[in-house]
Amino acid sequence: MLHYNINPEYKSLIKEFRDIKTWFHKEGTTIYKIRNEIKIIEIDRLRLCVKSFGRPNIINKFVYAWLRKSKAQRSFINSEKLLKLGIETPEPIAWLEFRDRFGFITHSYYISLYQEHAFTFEGVFGKDLAAREDIIRDFAHYAWEQLHLKGVEHLDLGQGNILVRPHAERWHFSLVDTNRMRFNRKKLRRRGFVNLRRLGGSPIEMSMLANYYAEAKNKNPFWGIIQLSFYKLRFQTLRSLRKAITKPFIYLLPAH
Structure with missing residues (x-):
């Protein structure tokens, strides 16, 4: 049916x-x-x-x-x-x-x-891209101004789910894979860094992202770097622990 x-x-x-x-x-x-x-x-x-x-x-x-x-x-x-x-x-x-x-x-x-785009965010981190810092800066401002300030939390905010395209003044971004989202999340105004934890940049790139995100919020960049580093480390640790615990049982669940 x-x-x-x-x-x-x-x-x-x-x-x-x-x-x-x-x-x-x-x-x-x-x-x-x-x-x-x-x-x-x-x-x-x-x-x-x-x-x-x-x-x-x-x-x-x-x-x-x-x-x-x-x-x-x-x-x-x-x-x-x-x-x-x-x-x-x-x-x-x-x-x-x-x-x-x-x-x-x-x-x-x-x-x-289908939405035309230059690349996904996977084409930014770890790439020899002249505009890399500009894209990271513009995305940090976008994450605060367009998402978190509006209470929007994309629960799978990874590089592959962010489409990137150039624009006259700023780089523009579009979200895909939208099945897991939350709205009206007022606490994101205080804890927006937690929503950036899935992004997989190098320590330097993540520090850059945290710095510009704090800048968008008019907050202390150093404190922003500490917060994002903490949330990312916690996320990676819990994910590794969860995989270790569930691995013996994964075969009990049929794929279809």
Whole structure:
């Protein structure tokens, strides 16, 4: 059974979307494929970014059936919220879910317009890029002024989820992979550094980021460097510990 929601401006595409299981694996160009697969596909002269989510494990099957919206739904809803706040993200087109007779998701997709960009933030850290410091500075101001000051927390704010493109005065940024987000997070005005902990720059690059972020907040740069260093070290330590604990049990959860 198909469940979906489509942006009213693109309702003419619903016929094609209904057959997505048929054409997704045949059409387009894959740009990412690990747990999920992302493809660039052209339909009716529109360049679309189509994300096929991997099938949930046995626990999440029950969660998405009755307790929580799917990743596809949340991607669509959160992208709409971002745009309403004036925060760039690729325009959401539709989400689609196929469920079996028990209500469990078998296939799910999120579709957005493809957004042109120069590179992701992965092309900034550790790269011999002339504008590297300018990009880091502009992103630090963006993180404070456009995200944290507005109470927006992207829970997967890693390099691959930040699109970067040049602009006349400042570098511009756009967020993708929006299924895990929080809004109205007033405490981010005090603890915004914690949301930058997933970024994987060198110690010098992270210090640069912390310095410019503190500058955007009119705070002490040295204290900013200490805070970001602490949150990043804590994040890395807890992640390593979690992997060590869960590794013996990971094989108990089927991939599909």
